Amino acid sequence: MRARLLAAALMLGVSGAGLAMGAEPAPVALAAAIAPSSFGQYQPPKAYTGQVQQSFYVRMRDGTRLAVTVARPAVDGKAAEGRFPVIWHHSLSATQEAADGTGPRAAGFRSIPQLTDYGYVVVQVARRGNGQSFGTMRGYHERNEDADAYEMIDWLATQPWSNGIVGQYGCSNTGDAAVHAMTGGNPHLKAVFAGCFSWNKYDAMRRGGIFAQWGTGPTRSIEQDMAITPITGDEGKVLLRKAAEEHQRATPLFELWKSLPYRDSWAPSVQSTFWSEGSASSYANQMRRSGTALYVVGGWRDELRDSGLITFLNIPGTRILIGDWLHCQNDGFALVEEAHRFFDRHLKGIDTGIDRDPPIHYYTVGALNGQGGEWRSASQWPLPQASQTDFALTPKGLVMGAVKPSPFKASFAVDYTIACPEGGSGSTVQPCHLAGKGLSLSGKPLPAPVEVSGHGLADIWIASDTRDANLFLLLEDVAPDGSVKVVTEGRLKASLRKLDKAPWALPGLPWHRAYAEDVQWLKPGEPVRLQFDLMPTSYVWAKGHRIQFTFTGSDHRERARNANAQPATISLISDGDHPSRVSLPIVKP
Template identity: 25%
Template structure:
């Protein structure tokens, strides 16, 4: 008997047995539905000054509900805070919807106040942008405490927003400011260097210039209210042009030239939520992540840390790029309503204090879209019951022709050559991912987003025979390659893909590693069943070691996490290139050495392998919906209703 039917039979048997003694027939128990608006419209007060402890005042827009008589509601209300680097004026415009997430006015019409603040040195706020530096982190907590103390606030505060706004929430929550009750970070980052700045040790040449340009450009949008004196606006512009733009250029240029910001260290550690904030976050947290997001790596790690500490945390991981996840596009397909409805439910319970006894049973802790089956899966946690699944690379792969194998049996010796082809990666899902989804807007039907076979011709390909049974995956992946190089350096760009019966190559995820930065910190690496599934490299200048030309060494490549299944009949593929354009670019001091010819060695003496994180149990969304429908058709008077709710919650997590 397969595991899923077995779980279904057990689940239905438990329900049937419980209902046979539990509930007399009566009216249907309704599920959660979004409540109606309390107020017909909103009013905005722009450019409100928010004083910080160092004397600088940030600028905020405050949106409050307006009643049927056209009067601003004066009753103190709970507050939702958003801190942005993309200009509150831009976020408040129709064009800012993708950047800002759900429409905050929908919450305001239901009895909230929305406060949107320009981070220090961005938008209309004065001073110099710190890029999440220590002072900016302190600002985040002080903004929350300011909002909690205003006369239109009842002292209860939540926070919302994607990307930069999500990271700001974590930095605020980590300081445990007075009044903060819950946060809702979409696509936040965990470890800045590894997640996005220099994945694998090369520089992100796609997203980082785009992002820095966006912050600096929106910083030139003038204040919207007309109440800011012209001389103050002029000083802000001068600061942007004399300090902000040069500062961004210096940051970017220093990394390109191989300076301090080209390596991990204090600068990035100060700005990493997993180090500075997440260990002290205590408030209920709802995370949204994407399989193809720029923070694909970091967001699940944040969930895992909070979940292990017992924080009330939930996460939905969907098939989205950064812009899609930021806008909440398609979130309703997970079965919990739109982004706005999900935020309303979260904040109503945790910030407004409205009872919601079925919240936990309706929404399990971890929900993810399984690539390959195209189904939503629900679990009680993220890395909870997985096992390590190892496939060894075998034989030789020839450019254009392939021929390498992935096997769990005997391996053949082989050498596979990677040529420095500087267009590798261009025709792949990687391009859309690391431009944050912008290319998806420009070319929505780009075949490179859905089929990786053309890109794979530029590298070495290793593939299993057709699977005899489903191989479900959830979590990070490690590819350990024994390699040599003509220069002793170079990039290993790894793709893990599913090959369907028609030959289409669906790129599930990828990973990258500079050979000279391959020093492994085994203490910080994640193991399952004794196998490393998520390697951790220091990426410091001191850890860099260039191999001798021709020297063979094992290099662990961290492949970012995925949630997928390789169905029976399909093939698992690992392909390796020496470039990932336009995503990654070598710092100039290593540029020539990155143009090397690299060789992958396989066989008994050089055991190259891929270690996958195989998913365990859990009940898919269809099963949960069937059980929920059964429970909803039966009337249960208290305390039976509470017992049914608990049972449903248990069933959602059964086997997970």
């Protein structure tokens, strides 16, 4: 009996030291009874029904104190005996505040601390310069934070309630933090579950060289910091006040990013070419060597959806899940259960069935006769069944397939006062179609549904009346009643159009090095060729709907516009010498 109890306890993450001879163990479920499951359907029985928390400070190598909250499985209101795997969150506070950026859904990333019910210790750590922690942010996901992560993983692995096996999770800024923790190669870190992060900071925050991205990271006032819950023992908020004052010495991220127009820009405020320092892509070799299992979560309506797919191509063994979601959301999907399935496999060694699943699960919007969508799986990206199909730009609109281009030139005014009432706010800001703003070209009503799954590619000739111009391209669905839905988008600053070979694997996309020396100014009225990608999607246009491209020279998300890139008009050109086209990855029935 003793041997059977000990074996069961070890599978659940409890050490033999936590079992008294002749006593039944606290867990009520045996790991052996957990049957392998399929995608999104993992519901083993709970081992515990209580949780106890402690919050305190942990001192780092340089004396900086980081705030920590430890949640442990409990029995009858007391922490369960034994050692457990640890899952941690390198967050913006140690108490999961509403503004921490992990998404608003109760069933999402914010609910992962409930995994204490299944024999895990779950820990929240406020990153230096944030929340209740002391210190000053030096940029965003800089190497001090990565060193903190390494040190914190060591600390977590050696606590009396830890069995030395550590996992990490996060979404948005904390997803970045989780992926960056892999770059340190700490041997205790076995698995990372990360959503909506950036593979390369420049490509994420200045997509196409344009500062038109919804977020500039955590920048808070002393009053905002003082409004959060203090660490236990600091109810008078004396330490919280000192930490909040240290936070104010940080360089505001908006000012930092505004000062870095090129991929190789030097930031005097942080003494670094910061796009490189703060990008996970810079440490791809370290991530590969770490051996840490990675599960990526994304959404087709998230600004960073391409980053997860690029990570999949560059870090072998990565799994990826992409739903029809906004940033860090998981509407209608059991995200915590899937995270639990992943962590049980890699932190407890349980056969959860996940290894037999294809590595990619994605949701195709409108797959069911243009109405509801469905989950699909794949083993590679781009999808082998999707082939790039050209759409020619003609005086009569879009024409699908390779056709001899008809001479076409259309000019449109650029409106810099546009707003997007339906574009959302905060982390859900989306592009929107505004009738009459820019140039819209649509095809004929579709005789049958058309599925686009992958990355569109734009090859466009334009002319401008200024030294520079920003070109935005929206891929849209026009319903029979004339209503327009934006499906996905792409953009490029004309002066940064020079192509180069990417230093990492891409799914057949053009890449712009965008160094300062790569700038190619425009000559007024002279055509230039812009080649760029559209962010990926998986979407079905229903029968009778039309595919539409809308070109604009401005966007409601633009920030700190450059006077050089504010033309009054942009001309779109397509002829024998300047063939403009957009190709879409169409999946044939």
